[in-house]
Amino acid sequence: MxxxxxxxxxxxxxxxxxxxxGCCSARTARLIQTHLSACKSCNKKYAGIKKSLKNxxxxxxxxxxxxxxxxxIKLRRRRTVKNTILSLTVLAALTSTLLLAVTHG
Numbered sequence: 001m002x003x004x005x006x007x008x009x010x011x012x013x014x015x016x017x018x019x020x021x022g023c024c025s026a027r028t029a030r031l032i033q034t035h036l037s038a039c040k041s042c043n044k045k046y047a048g049i050k051k052s053l054k055n056x057x058x059x060x061x062x063x064x065x066x067x068x069x070x071x072x073i074k075l076r077r078r079r080t081v082k083n084t085i086l087s088l089t090v091l092a093a094l095t096s097t098l099l100l101a102v103t104h105g
Contacts, residue, residue, distance in 0.1 A: 012039070012042050021079065
């Protein structure tokens with residue numbers, strides 16, 4: 001599997017959005033890191049993805065490739081869903097704790 005990543009920028013480019021979002025396995029992340037340390041082209045793409053993820057609004061990226069914007073939108077949507085689920089879980093836990101305190105208090 002290591003050979004697949006060493007000289008194959010297409011595979012690494014496909015995985016960069018997942019890597020940037022922290023959604024790939026630790027093994028895959030290590031392989032991508034190794035590739036990025038040796039490949040200026042992929043490192044430049046990765047820097048662009050990270051920069052785009054930090055932007056407040058997708059529309060702030062002028063004249064961007066529609067496929068690239070699609071990836072960024074999907075990553076942001078995924079992050080929003082994760083944050084919503086986390087918030088609802090914390091809210092449910094706090095509500096349950098409050099209810100227990102009131103009924104047993």
